[in-house]
Amino acid sequence: MSSGGQNAVRQRHSQGKKPGQDGNGHSTTSSPNGGNHSTAAAQSTGSAGAGAGAPAGAEGAVAEAQPQSRWINWAIRGIFTWIMIFAFCGIVQLGHFALTVLVMIIQILSFKEIVAINYVPYKEKKLPWFRVLNWFFLFATNYYLYGGTLFKQYYEVVDASPILHSMARHHELISFSLYMLGFVSFVATLKKGHYKFQFGQFGFTHIILVLIVTQSNLVMLNIFEGLVWLILPASLVVCNDVMAYMFGFFFGRTRLTQLSPKKTWEGFIGALFSTYIFGFVLSYYLAQYDFFTCPFTGPCEQRPYFTLQNYTIPLDLVGLTPFTVAVYPVQLHSLSMSTFASIVAPFGGFFASGFKRAFKIKDFADLIPGHGGITDRFDCQFLMATFAYVYLSSFVHIHPQDPARILSSIAALDIATQVDLFNTLKQRLAAARAI
CATH class of the missing domain: 1.20.5 (Single alpha-helices involved in coiled-coils or other helix-helix interfaces)
Incomplete structure (x- = not known):
């Protein structure tokens, strides 16, 4: 048989293969660390290929290329991780307002990536005003949430401007009117034969608004309470993600969940203890500087949870001599946040993985080499920010009124x-x- 005939046969055979099998019907399911579960399948594939006239050693070349590919991906991911870390540190130096703008940019890009998933079906059905209405609902929601917060934080600027003062006084009325305009426009664009699809997308858009816009607004509220309440939770998630990847890359053997095959128990446990240590040290450093601990309003008196306090370790309960240690209370709070960042926040990533599997996509976008899109990087951050806001409101803030x-x-x-x-x-x- 000619080489062209062999290629045609192989192509038809591969088209009929089952998921998780190669062209010869052998399992190719990957282990969490990137290798194959069965080497026998690879050996039989190699012998079959040789019998059919395949070049000797082709399978060996592929096997050698896989570790190289893993290391290349590791290097790319590491380089861009450090680029993002340094960029974030630079923006932190610019203060509260710059970080608020950053949060808004991340929110808009995340919304854009998720909405783009459904753009092709709408385009094929030739439904009008799909993208315009999505972005209008985003604007209306942002105006209500961000506008209300910014009007309160910048009350001196608002009072100095009659226009802004009027907008602040009638903020809820304006917000409601904007939403009603979008609602009426949606109803006006309903197209016969596509009602079910359009209402499905209407609900889809609102779920995105709740999951992304609402939670990003909580990030902004945390920023105004003090940069520490953004830096600490966000850094804990980054640390946990990086260390889970590192421990999984070098030691991973046991898969953690089917939704995210690259997640391993070894990575999970290693990241858990790494995050505890990192959070305890980072909170100690941040607590010493007013720039990180004071709220947006400016210089402040040092709050109790940023002041060193003595704690007695009751070792007498186990027959040992008790001793006293001096730590910042915020360091103890960091342990609670580290627990959430390590155990619960990753489920934001699992949720995103399930979402991507439902739509049969690998990443939300390819904006960041080695990482995917903005949503791929910040899926856990939104969930962590919500927890930080609730935790601060429940256990940290001593002033019931703002x-x-x-x-x-x-x-x-x-x-x-x-x-x-x-x-x-x-x-x-x-x-x-x-x-």
Whole structure:
């Protein structure tokens, strides 16, 4: 048989193969560390190929290429990981506002990547205004969430501008009107024969808004409470992801979940302890600088959880002499965050992996070499940010009311009411001998 005939036969045979099998029907299921479970299949494939006139040693060349490919991918992933880390550190130096802008950019790019998955079916069905409505709903949601937060944080700027003051006072009405405009536009674009599909996409878009926009707004709230509450949770996720990859790459043997075949138990356990150590050390460093611990409003008095305190280790319970250690309370909080970052946050990645499998895609995009898209990198970060916000609200913050929010509410009152409030507050402070 000619070489062209052999190629044709091989092509037809490969088209009929089952998932997880090579052209000869042997299993090619990969182990978590990139190797094949069965070498016998590779040996039989090699003998069959030689009998059919295949070049001797071709399978050996492929086997040698696989480790090389793994190391190349490891190097590329490592290089761009460090590039992202250094870029993030540079943006941190620019302060709260720069990080807020970064969060908004990440949110928009993530939304773009996920929505793009459904763009082709819409284009094939020739449905109108699909992309416009998606982006409009994103704008309306961002205006409601981000706008409300920014109006309260920048209340001095808002009060100085009559236009911004009016927008802040009627923020909820404007937000509702924007959403209603999008809602009416969606109904107006419904096309006969495609109702079920369009309503499915309507729900799909709103789920994205809840999962991405709502959680990214919580990231911004954490930033305004102090850079430490962004840097610490985000760094814990990065550390856990990197160390899970490293331990899995060198020691991984036991697969953790079918949703993400490259995740291993060895990587999971190694990353867990690495994250505890990293979080404890990082929180110690961050607690010493006002730049990281003070909220957006400016210089502040050192809060109790950023002040060294003595803790007694009760070793007398086991017959040993107890001793005292001095640590920052935030270091103890870092242990709780490390636990979540190591055990629960990875499920954000598993969720994204299941989502990609449902749509039969490898990555959300190819923007970052070795990593995929923005969503591939920040799937766990959104979940971690939500936990950080809830944890801070429940166990860390000692002030039940946000002063910036109170001042923003006062600024929305008319001048006469503000004067009355001022006089009342002045009388109470005088009675308490505070002034």
